[in-house]
Amino acid sequence: MDFSKAYQFGRGFSFRRESFGGILYHYEGLRPDPRISFVDSPFLIALLERLDERPLEALIAAVAERFGLAPPQVAAVRGFFDTLEQRGALVERG
């Protein structure tokens, strides 16, 4: 995954904020993957909501600063986005 690029949700994926956090939805999410994932981490929600605003590296840095994330947490966030990209949830913004 190229973190210097901006990303957007792939086709069939969508994110919506809820009172408890947010929902990440994928229409092809037949088992074993769930069709919906509940996201209750405030910094992940902040990232997913602003996904296409700027390159991912800059976005993660801004959110890490805002939430005071330690380096291991930032590494975990990068891993999370890697996984999303591998599953087709994220595609480079055209």
Added chain:
Amino acid sequence: MSSAASAKLSSPAVANAVRVEGLSAPITVTWEVTNRCNLRCVHCLSASGPEADTRGDLTLAEAKAVVDQLAAARVFQIHFGGGEPFLYPGFTDLLRHAQARGLCCLCISTNGALLNAEKIAELEALGGIYLQLSLDGATEAACDAVRGAGAWRKAVGALERLRHSAIVRTVNFVYTRRNAGQLDAMLALAGRYGATLRVTRLKPSGRGAESYADLRPTPAQQAALHAWLDAHREVLTGDSFFHLNAFGGRPLQGFTTCGAARLTCLIVPNGDVYPCAFTQTDFFRAGNLRQTPFEAIWAGSPVFNRVFRQPQGGACASCAALEVCGGGCPAVKHALTGRLDRPDPDCVLESAAAEGREALPFCAG
């Protein structure tokens, strides 16, 4: 990080939203666009058929305006059904409109009769389509006994035409007393055609109310189904068998509670809104989209808020199995008993008690 984005309801806030308060908008809206159908299945939940009166149905222009409202509410998925949705005039145009408005999944329940090569190509070109083909038996005789002569051949013909298609598809199978022995054969059939099997619960709604006594699975068949679903976790259920979780063991795949008015709702052909497809009675009517915007009905309907978005009360409130069975299906309770504060009529703990069988794990304490 996976724990931060999982489908578990371990967070109290998530569990409360899903089980009690409801989401800001449905995940899925089921939309019966027409009650016209080329079949007349004996268990049809909406009593659809060739004779259906369509004069009060939403026009295509009205339906597109409803799509706009659902998109504005940030609904993820519309699940089109009927009747046979491909009989709704301008249905493909409606799908195109929904996709243009950003709905990321359009699911279609169909009997397959109108799915010719041209229609399949049209759907493939659209993308984001998820087809559910109804087939209530692995053999022609078993299926057609419920769905009418020729239904099996039509559905299997459609599956054959879809065999090399990229369209995500399931074979939908309503589990009944008559076809209960066909689970393995249905799984094999679905696999042969590149489809996932989806088993759903028979409910006493529409013509299903008339055929329920004849088709309702026996307690022994319910137990057998639970064991089979536990062993076949690749099989989908539309979250319709959570009441069987009271058998104990690990809960079946999917939600452990009813999502009506909390995660989903139903729109019928004339624009009336209900909690789910099995609650199409005056008692459950939440509003009409010709008079009230969708978001106002979802947020403000008294039946949604006072009946569904409340902690479980009544006989199930103190039961140890409530956490995993959700108290069962409100639609079945209301249809068979006229009440919502009783256990599901197919509650496995009640069945065991009535038959004098040994207490199940949830009764042990």
